[in-house]
Amino acid sequence: MNRTWIAIAAVAMAVAQGVRPAVVTSQQADLAALEAALSAAPDDLRAANDYRMAIIPVKQYDRSIAFFKKLTADHPTAANAHLNYGFAYVDKIPDAGAITQVILANNALGEFTKSLDLRPSWIALYTRGNSYLFWPRIFNRTKYGIADLTEALKMQKIETKRHYHVRVYVSLGDGLWKYDDLPGAANIWREGLAQFPDSDKLKARLAKQGDELKTVIEADYDPQKRVDTSLQDLWMER
Amino acid sequence: MTTTQRVRRTPRPTAATLMVCVIAAGWFVRSRAAGPAVIKFEDIAAKAGVQFRHHTRNFKGTSADVLKMFTSGGASAAVGDFDNDGFDDLFIVDSGEGTKSHLYRNNGNMTFTDVSEKAGVGGGNDPLSIVADALWFDYDNDGWRDLLVARFGTPLLYHNEKNGTFKNVTAQSGLSKFGNTIAVVAFDYDNDGRLDLMFGNYFKPQNLLDPAGIEKDPHVLPNDLDNAVNGGGVTLWHGLGNGRWEEVTEKAGFSKHTGWTLDIGHGDFNNDGLQDIYLACDYGTDRIFFNNGDGTFRDATEKALGFDTRKGMNADVGDYDNDGWLDIYVTNITDEYMKECNMLWHNNHDGTFTDLSRETGTCETLWGWSAKFGDYDNDGLLDIFVVNGLRSAGPDNYIPVLVDLITKPGVDFTDVRGWPNIGNMTWSGYQKKKFFKNLDGSSFKEMSNAAGVDNDKDGRGIGVGDFDNDGRLDFYQANADQNSLFYRNTTTDAGHWIELKLVGTKSNRDAIGARVTVKAGARTLIREVDGGNGYAGQSTQRIHFGLGASTTIASIQVRWPSGAVQTVSAPIDKITTVQESAASGSR
Numbered sequence: 001m002n003r004t005w006i007a008i009a010a011v012a013m014a015v016a017q018g019v020r021p022a023v024v025t026s027q028q029a030d031l032a033a034l035e036a037a038l039s040a041a042p043d044d045l046r047a048a049n050d051y052r053m054a055i056i057p058v059k060q061y062d063r064s065i066a067f068f069k070k071l072t073a074d075h076p077t078a079a080n081a082h083l084n085y086g087f088a089y090v091d092k093i094p095d096a097g098a099i100t101q102v103i104l105a106n107n108a109l110g111e112f113t114k115s116l117d118l119r120p121s122w123i124a125l126y127t128r129g130n131s132y133l134f135w136p137r138i139f140n141r142t143k144y145g146i147a148d149l150t151e152a153l154k155m156q157k158i159e160t161k162r163h164y165h166v167r168v169y170v171s172l173g174d175g176l177w178k179y180d181d182l183p184g185a186a187n188i189w190r191e192g193l194a195q196f197p198d199s200d201k202l203k204a205r206l207a208k209q210g211d212e213l214k215t216v217i218e219a220d221y222d223p224q225k226r227v228d229t230s231l232q233d234l235w236m237e238r
Numbered sequence: 239m240t241t242t243q244r245v246r247r248t249p250r251p252t253a254a255t256l257m258v259c260v261i262a263a264g265w266f267v268r269s270r271a272a273g274p275a276v277i278k279f280e281d282i283a284a285k286a287g288v289q290f291r292h293h294t295r296n297f298k299g300t301s302a303d304v305l306k307m308f309t310s311g312g313a314s315a316a317v318g319d320f321d322n323d324g325f326d327d328l329f330i331v332d333s334g335e336g337t338k339s340h341l342y343r344n345n346g347n348m349t350f351t352d353v354s355e356k357a358g359v360g361g362g363n364d365p366l367s368i369v370a371d372a373l374w375f376d377y378d379n380d381g382w383r384d385l386l387v388a389r390f391g392t393p394l395l396y397h398n399e400k401n402g403t404f405k406n407v408t409a410q411s412g413l414s415k416f417g418n419t420i421a422v423v424a425f426d427y428d429n430d431g432r433l434d435l436m437f438g439n440y441f442k443p444q445n446l447l448d449p450a451g452i453e454k455d456p457h458v459l460p461n462d463l464d465n466a467v468n469g470g471g472v473t474l475w476h477g478l479g480n481g482r483w484e485e486v487t488e489k490a491g492f493s494k495h496t497g498w499t500l501d502i503g504h505g506d507f508n509n510d511g512l513q514d515i516y517l518a519c520d521y522g523t524d525r526i527f528f529n530n531g532d533g534t535f536r537d538a539t540e541k542a543l544g545f546d547t548r549k550g551m552n553a554d555v556g557d558y559d560n561d562g563w564l565d566i567y568v569t570n571i572t573d574e575y576m577k578e579c580n581m582l583w584h585n586n587h588d589g590t591f592t593d594l595s596r597e598t599g600t601c602e603t604l605w606g607w608s609a610k611f612g613d614y615d616n617d618g619l620l621d622i623f624v625v626n627g628l629r630s631a632g633p634d635n636y637i638p639v640l641v642d643l644i645t646k647p648g649v650d651f652t653d654v655r656g657w658p659n660i661g662n663m664t665w666s667g668y669q670k671k672k673f674f675k676n677l678d679g680s681s682f683k684e685m686s687n688a689a690g691v692d693n694d695k696d697g698r699g700i701g702v703g704d705f706d707n708d709g710r711l712d713f714y715q716a717n718a719d720q721n722s723l724f725y726r727n728t729t730t731d732a733g734h735w736i737e738l739k740l741v742g743t744k745s746n747r748d749a750i751g752a753r754v755t756v757k758a759g760a761r762t763l764i765r766e767v768d769g770g771n772g773y774a775g776q777s778t779q780r781i782h783f784g785l786g787a788s789t790t791i792a793s794i795q796v797r798w799p800s801g802a803v804q805t806v807s808a809p810i811d812k813i814t815t816v817q818e819s820a821a822s823g824s825r
Contacts, residue, residue: 097464097522097547098576099644106645136575138637224577 027058035067042075045123048084049231052091056226061092072111079119083127086111087229090131094226101223105134122159123234125152130171133178134221146175164233166196173205174217275615275731277675277689279712283724287350288342288714290722292698293334295368299449301456303659308459309333309368309390309446310629311420311500311607313716314774315701318374318383319344320398324813326703326778328714329359329372329385330722337363339372339387343402348706348726359385359396359404366447367391373770374779375424377433378481379747388419388437390446397481412482416443418470424769425504425513426746427490428533429799432477433746433769438499438517439470457652460498463644464547466521468652469498476533491535495525501773503553505564505766506753508589511801513751516566516583518550518773524568524581528589542590548578552773556611556620557764558598559679562755563587564766567622569606569773573666575637580606580624599682600674605666608700608773612711616733616784618761619676625697625715629660630667636660668694671715695720699774704782709735709811711782716774733786734810738794740767740781743818745799748779752799757792758785785810 034051041047048068055064068085075081089108093101112128115121129148135141149172156165169192177185186206193202204216219225283289292313297305314331321327325344332339338360342350354360362369368390374383382398395411396404408414413435421438428434441458445451452458460466474490475483487493497519507514512529519525523545527535539545548570555564563585570578579601583591595601600622603609609624629636639658643649650656670692674682686692699716706712710727717723736756740749750769755762763783770776785791789810796804798818808814 098549098571098578099463100547102575102641102644106641138575138635139641140638222577 030054031058031060031063038067039071039074042071042081043078045080045083045231046235048080049087052084052087053230055088056091059095061088061095064088064091068111072114077118079115079121079124082111082115082118083124086115086127086131090227090229093223098223105131105223120151122152122155123231125149125155126168126171129175130167133171133175134223137178142175142178146172146179149175161195163196166192166199166202169193169195170199170201170205173202174220177213177217275617275729275733277615277621277673277685278728278730279690279725280728281690281693281723282348282726283722286348286724286726287352288328288330288722288724290330290332290340291720292330292716292718292722293332293337294719295333295335295363295447297447297449299452301452301654301657303661304459304654304657305446305452307629307660307665309440310696310718311440311698311774312368312370312390313698313718313722314371315699315714315716315722316372316374316385316770316776317701317703317714317778318776320374320383320385321402322382325707326705326780328701329374330714330716331369331372331387331699331774333363333368333370335363335365339363339369344705346706353402356402357404358406359387362387362389362391362394364391366445368447370420371422371774373422373424373776375433375750375769376747377424377477378479379431379742381741381747383748386422386424386435388422390418390420390441392416393419393422393437395481407481410481412478412484413475415473415485416445417473418443418446421499421501421773422770423502423504424748424750426477426751426799427474427513427529427535428476429512429745429751429801430477430479431742431744431746431800432479433748433750434477435475435483436502436504436515437473437475438502439472440498440500440520441470442468442496443470452654456654457650459652459654459657460521461652463521463651465523466498467496469496469519469521471495471497472499472502472517486533490533491527491537494537497522497525500551501553503555503566503771504751504768505555505566505771506751507555507564507566507585509563511797513799516553516555516568518553518568520549520551522547524548524550524553526591538589543583546581548581550581551607552609554609554611554622554772555766555768557585558582558611558620558622558676559584560619560761560763561585561587562762562764564764566591567600567609567611569603569609569624569626571605571666572602573604575641580609598680599684603672604669607698608775610700610702610713610772610775610777612702612713612777613735613782613784614673614711614727615675615729616709616735616786617676618733618758618763618784618786618788619679621676622672622674622682623691623700623702623713624672624674625695625700625717626666626671627669627694627696628666629664629718630694630696630720631660631664632662634663636663636665639663640665667696670694671697691725693723695723700772701775701777703778704737704780707737707813709737709782713777714775733784734788735785736783736791736794736808736810737813738781738783738796738808739779739813739815740796740798741815741817742798742800743820744802745818749798749818750779753797754781754783755793755795755797756783756785757794758783758790759788761786761788780813 086108132145173185173188312333371388387394417439418441501518503516566583568581582595611620673686695717715723
């Protein structure tokens with residue numbers, strides 16, 4: 001077990017046991033250690049992800065946001081730092097008020113865009129595209145989500161097939177559905193199911209219609225629910 | 239002492255007509271037990287002579303448009319029997335400069351006569367003040383309800399001269415403090431028999447109508463849209479009993495609350511005989527204060543509710559699950575672009591509350607404003623009517639424009655000059671009202687369409703009362719910049735009922751804060767007389783109980799604010815006056 005995992009385990013244990021002064025001190029030290037590790041490797045996607053995962057249980061979102069703000073200022077070309085800076089905003093959303101959620105979501109999009117501008121990647125395209133889908137229709141951002149997810153789909157089709165590529169099929173279909181293109185959505189979901197026949201999300205979408213389908217999809221875009229922003233799928237083999 | 243009365247302005251009945259009434263009443267009793275009620279309302283505002291178009295205040299200067307948008311909340315209705323004829327009357331607020339508020343006298347046959355001019359209570363919308371709320375209360379315990387008009391400005395107090403006219407007695411009242419008041423309640427926090435007043439203030443105490451003042455200090459808007467602390471808070475005024483009040487805000491423990499108060503709900507939340515306070519606050523945390531019984535209150539928000547970030551608009555109080563403890567209903571904003579959900583605070587009997595709005599089906603009412611509990615079908619369970627809608631205008635939507643402001647880096651929300659004009663844009667407009675029928679004390683069914691109340695006006699205030707004394711609760715809906723609605727309850731097969739008009743002797747004469755407990759059938763029901771709960775609308779001070787199919791009442795107990803406990807009797811399907819007895823036992 002490396003140092004990062006030891007720190008995460010310590011923080012998780014502290015949360016489980018309740019917060020005591022000694023534990024708090026330990027938490028702070030562990031987070032500081034993770035920050036130090038990340039500062040030494042600002043573009044390390046995994047280190048940044050580990051740090052955010054340690055932040056979430058202790059709800060020190062402002063600390064995380066401030067850290068990534070400084071990290072990206074110090075290392076403006078670190079695309080993965082910007083990507084995780086965006087996720088740091090997303091991580092705070094469930095604990096924020098409704099209007100602050102809008103501000104956080106918009107800030108997150110800004111950082112995802114900076115990441116993409118620096119280095120177009122499948123994960124950044126998927127992330128930004130999926131983020132656009134959380135915005136209510138009134139803001140007209142769905143079309144941007146569809147564009148990003150379409151690019152991500154193109155990208156994954158020429159890469160080695162990964163288990164996480166199923167996410168793009170789900171989200172792109174959701175985006176098309178949200179854009180009132182139900183046939184297009186169904187086509188994408190079907191295409192995805194052909195590639196990933198075990199996908200419960202794709203099966204659920206293809207099995208529902210009308211209000212039932214709406215309920216299934218909207219449950220995945222509820223700002224009150226914590227979005228799983230862990231990137232561990234990227235390095236977890238199945 | 240109890241007296242039963244059904245006051246009507248009709249000739250005295252003959253023996254023959256009495257016989258018909260008795261027979262009819264017998265049929266009525268049987269028919270009510272025959273099947274479930276069909277809740278239905280009919281808008282009779284025009285026919286009744288109470289249709290009224292409210293006017294939001296127009297401002298001057300470069301920030302006029304934004305200030306008008308932020309102050310569009312003052313369409314209010316106050317229900318009270320000012321002439322003691324046994325029928326509730328209506329005072330309806332207007333807010334435009336130079337416009338008059340209206341006093342409508344109930345003729346007893348569901349028509350009303352505008353008596354504002356004779357009464358002399360229509361004023362208050364001067365160039366530097368906006369009328370925003372109103373309250374009937376008998377401040378001098380002379381048996382005649384007086385009128386307080388709350389303003390963005392200083393309040394106006396009118397003494398009831400007992401002859402259809404009122405005298406402005408503001409000058410000697412001590413109520414001279416400026417506030418941007420949007421809500422006011424009368425209650426007796428120290429149970430001394432003299433009514434106290436709490437004013438809920440939206441903006442900080444700066445006159446928004448003074449363009450030079452706005453030029454000098456344009457930082458009048460919320461400093462945070464989810465956690466604002468730069469609002470007007472509340473002021474508490476202790477009644478001295480001689481038509482005067484003294485401010486006790488700080489002494490009582492309310493001065494630290496600086497939120498954007500939109501509504502005040504009072505009630506005995508912990509069953510200790512003392513009136514507690516709930517504050518619904520826009521842009522952030524609602525507050526609950528428990529009464530210590532020594533003239534002070536303790537802020538129990540953290541333990542009792544937790545800190546919310548929602549847009550609290552309304553606080554109405556009632557025991558929706560008939561467990562003998564008062565619950566609280568708060569509207570927030572739940573729309574396409576913001577999913578806050580309302581709060582139905584279930585009283586846990588231990589000084590804490592749990593929000594059960596999702597579980598009960600009362601969560602979503604769009605851009606909510608006033609909401610009122612009421613047993614509209616007399617089945618013994620409190621239903622809820624909610625009005626909503628901010629601004630119904632042109633086809634363009636203000637929300638995308640607003641989001642551009644909100645997401646601008648480093649934006650100062652407080653600066654009124656930075657907010658985009660709304661012009662003719664719509665913002666959460668054309669919203670259908672919501673009527674929640676209480677099914678079983680734990681779940682509600684939305685049925686506004688079937689009930690005939692799913693209008694899409696920009697609602698603000700609701701005044702509930704049994705205006706025709708038929709035992710079914712009617713209500714008046716005040717709308718911003720639109721005609722009002724007056725809903726007569728035409729529910730068929732409604733249950734049995736009683737209504738009690740409480741008259742305090744040692745307690746305040748209005749009996750505000752008195753609790754009535756009725757045991758009928760398998761149920762024990764509680765109601766309290768409130769002094770203006772619910773946003774922009776005061777409901778009747780008469781206590782109303784639906785009894786369902788029960789034709790007998792096991793007991794009726796009144797706990798007066800004085801602490802006296804009195805057992806009384808009242809016939810079903812009648813209005814009964816109950817006077818506080820000197821011989822009543824104490825708690």
